[in-house]
Amino acid sequence: MKNTRIFSLMMMLALVFSTAAMAQDQKPKASPATTATGKVGDATVTVNYSSPSVKGRTIWGELVPYGKVWRSGANEATTVTFDKDVMVEGKPLAAGTYSFYTIPAEDKWTVIFNKTAKQWGTQYDEGQDALRVTVTPRKASSMNERLKYDVNNQGLVLSWENMEVPVKITTAKK
Known part of the structure; x- marks a missing residue:
């Protein structure tokens, strides 16, 4: 009888501690993983990224320095997947999944x-570049507290803080 009570007490304590530990894991992540997907012509474009917040910081030129390679998200490298061959800013890019980096400037x-x-965001190797293009950033119409990507019929747009970076994508011509 005594052993049964001790066992029951131990099980109850284990349940309480495991519930408390699971509750701690429920906190929102600082840079949650998210996905943006859409169609560009007949190609499906999917962006997988972790979305950091501004949190009152100066983003461009400070948190994200000008002139240096940036993982264009947080944590693991942001990836872009194309299910068909595409043209990015007029240059061909084969169907596949790529990590997505940028070098911001004003x-x-x-x-x-x-x-x-598949790599951590800071493990960039220039020798593995499939394509580099130049784009022009623009002022966003509204403040974006969280980094986000949108895929629309003209390509993809990175938006964060007061900046948008459009990347023109079209379906590759055969």
Whole structure:
């Protein structure tokens, strides 16, 4: 009888501690993983990324320095998947999944599609670049507290803080 009570007490304590531990894991992540997907012509484009917040910080030129490769998200490298061959800013890119990096500047950005998709965001290797293009950022129509990507019929748009970076994508001509 005594052993049964001790066992029951131990099980109850284990249940209480495991419930408390699970409740702690329920906190929202600082940079939650999210996905943007859409059609560009007949190609499906999917962007997988982690979405950091501004949190009162100066983003462009400070948190994200100008002139340096940026993972264009948080945590693991942001990836872009194309289910068909596409043209990015007029240059061909084969169907597949690529890590997505940028080199921000005040007036022009370099957008990079890298062949190594599965990697931590800071493990960039220029030798694995599949394509680099130059795009022009613009002022956003509204403040975006969280980094986000949108896919529309003209391509993809990275938006964060007061900036948008459009990347023109079209279906590759056969």
